[in-house]
Amino acid sequence: MSFSKEIVSLVNDEFCSRRKQNEVERELRLNEVHRKCPELRAIDYELSTTGLQILETSLRGKEGLSERIAVIKERNKELLQKRAELLRSVGYDEDYTDIKFRCDKCKDQGYIDGRMCSCLRSALVTKQLEGSGVGQLIAGQSFENFSLEMYPEGVREEMADLLEDLKEYASKFTAKSSNLIFVGGTGLGKTHLSTALAKAIIEKGYNVVYETATNVFADFENDRFRDRYSGEAPVATKYMECELLILDDLGTEVVTNFTVSCLYNLINTRLNKCLPTILSTNLNSQEIRKIYNDRITSRLFGDFEIKVFRGNDIRKTK
Secondary structure, eight states: OOOOHHHHHHHHHHHHHHHHHHHHHHHHHHHHHHHHOHHHHHHHHHHHTHHHHHHHHHHTOSTTHHHHHHHHHHHHHHHHHHHHHHHHHTTOOTTTTSOOOSOTTTTTSSEETTEEOHHHHHHHHHHHHHHHTOHHHHTTOOSTTOOSTTSOHHHHHHHHHHHHHHHHHHHTOOTTOOEEEEEOOTTSSHHHHHHHHHHHHHTTTOOEEEEEHHHHHHHHHHHHHSOTTSOOOOTTHHHHHSSEEEEEEETOSOOOHHHHHHHHHHHHHHHHTTOOEEEEESOOHHHHHHHSOHHHHHHHHHHEEEEEOOSSOGGGGO
16 A cells, blocks of 8 residues: 655645644643643743753762652652642643644654654545545545436446446555446446545555546646746656546547547557556547547557446436
């Protein structure tokens, strides 16, 4: 499992900011209670010198060291008890000035004994979802809420098998999984199941990019005319390098020699890198052959596993 360097960097920055904010909020609470009870300020100052006291007594030699440290610890115990009593006396809980962590398991560090904490993994997944192009869709579309009841009886069993196939694809996904092409008319669930796949695979920690064909080719077009001396990486690079590319609505773009060339380059590059791609289209096989050249169609029908969506527009039955 892996996350892109950009995602990891963004989340690490967020966790760093979170820890700094925790300290700021704690300092504000300390100032608040110190204003209400100046005696607490004096206690906190003495407690803050504990480390220095231990160091100084250690430098005085080993003889009687344990006894001297025991005295310091006993004094600390008394101060903490007095501090708790004072906090309660002015209306605060004993832990009011403690640092408040969003995750008590890892103390907002993101790791526990060198292993990634669930809070960090969740943050990475969330950021990956936001950057995948499918963030809003995922909120309402998943395997769990995909209804087969909308399909006519004649194709319901077939679609049930397709649903199970895609669930298995997601559960066993690796960066070397097979390529898929979803073929079928509008409103047959292609986008819903594409979204469900993206969600499940992102949650496994893979770098997934989900985008419409129109937007993908627009990015290639923008890269074509961008300032090559700007130092910025081409936007379309992500489509070539992500661990899974889901290209939705193939065939809705304005087809030109440029877009056809981009599509071939995109598919060919990902095939050569053994990076899986999922395409969805409302076009049938004859329409695909008519619109795209032989180099592309030979790739689509030779290197992609075809998943056919049948039935009537399920959106009209809701």
